[in-house]
Amino acid sequence: MKILRFTDILVYPLLKKNTTAMQNHIAIYHHASDCPMKNITHVHTGKYEISYCLEGEKNYTLADKNFKLKKHMAILIPKGVEHSYSTPANSDICSLEFSGDFIGHSVIEELCPAGLLDIFFRNTIFDFSDDIYYRIQIEEIIKKCIFEYRENALALYTIRSLVILLLVLLSSFLDKKRHFPKTENSIMKIVNYLNENYFADISLYDVCRKFSLDYKSTSKLFKKTTGISFIDYLNSIRINKCKDLLLNTPQSIISICFQTGYNDLSYFYRIFKKITGSTPADFKKKSISQRQGKTPVTELKL
Known part of the structure; x- marks a missing residue:
């Protein structure tokens, strides 16, 4: 089996309009391949790294410590930290490397005063598997x-805004974890229950009875903790499962509808389009088309 190495990654040419002084301060690496990949130990001088696992996993070694990046997890690597990684086959990983100059030091000072960006990055692993609100964003x-890099000639400015938004969301996620450690216990029980039983006929009232919780206070706490209502959260889980079944099984739309907890086909269509912006049939058609035109491994560098 072929093992991809750093030098095997395809390089996309720079867009002419992006040839600015910033081009050496941001790089995007996208590894989506059926081949495994290995990387030698290296250091990013003056750059921070954020890697996110969309599928599969990625194994990191940072300063003699081992970390396993799994689906829906992010790893943050401070500048100047020696690290290496290996990625098994059939993984989909995206990594962003950026400097303080790219983000803007005034922005960094506002987000992370008194040089706290390095402290922020020392949290290392962020697990969004049980937090669909942050995970989707x-x-x-x-x-x-x-x-944006592939399609937009002004990608440099768009990506800068997106990276700043990403840092804001990660900071917000950390802040929420600090302020809601106890109240999240009951909500996490509900979230885990929904992930395991999304296909059943579930209501918040039934869940509250199961866990001996007050309906009104739990409803408010659930939205405060996750950022969305109970029914929106449940629909997000169900539609994500629907999308997976549409793309990876030959099952009919009607079968998938009932298999994922919906008893009304018209309601299912309405919710699916509300969340994805497409009908189930259009979503499947577009996704298959994108897959066929997908480049296995790319390096995107501005």
Whole structure:
């Protein structure tokens, strides 16, 4: 089996309009391949790194410590830290490397006063597997960074804004973890229950009875903790499962509808379009078309 190495990554040519002084301060690496990949130990001088796992996993060694980056997890690497990694086959990983100059030191001071950016990055692993509110937003930003570079001649400025937004979301995620450690216990029980039983006929009232919780206070706490209502959260889980079944199984749309907890086909269509912007059939058609035109491994560098 072929093992991809750093030098095997395809290089996209710079867009002519992006030839500015900033071009050496941001790089985007997208590894999506059925081949494994290995990387030698290296250091980013003056650059921070954020890597996010869309599928599969990625194994990191940072300063003699081992970390396993799994699906829906992000790893943050401070500048000047020696590290290496290996990626198994069938993984989809996106990495952003950027300098303080690219983000803007005034922005960094506002987001992370008194040089706290390095402290912020020492949190290392962010796990969004149980937090669909942050996960959806962060994955959208990652995908937009890749798309904007390929399609937009002014990608430099767009990606800068997206990276800043990504830092804001990560900071907000950390802040939420600090302020809601106890109240999240009951909400996490509900979230785990929904992930395991999304296909059943579930209501917030039923869940509150199961865990002996007050309905009104739990409803408010759930939205405060996750950022969305109980029913929106449940629909997000169900539609994500629907998307997976549409793309990876030969099942019919009607079968998928009932298999993922929907008892009304018209309601299912309405929710699916509300969340994805497309009907199930259009979503499948567009996704298959994008897959066929997808480049396995790319390095995007501004």
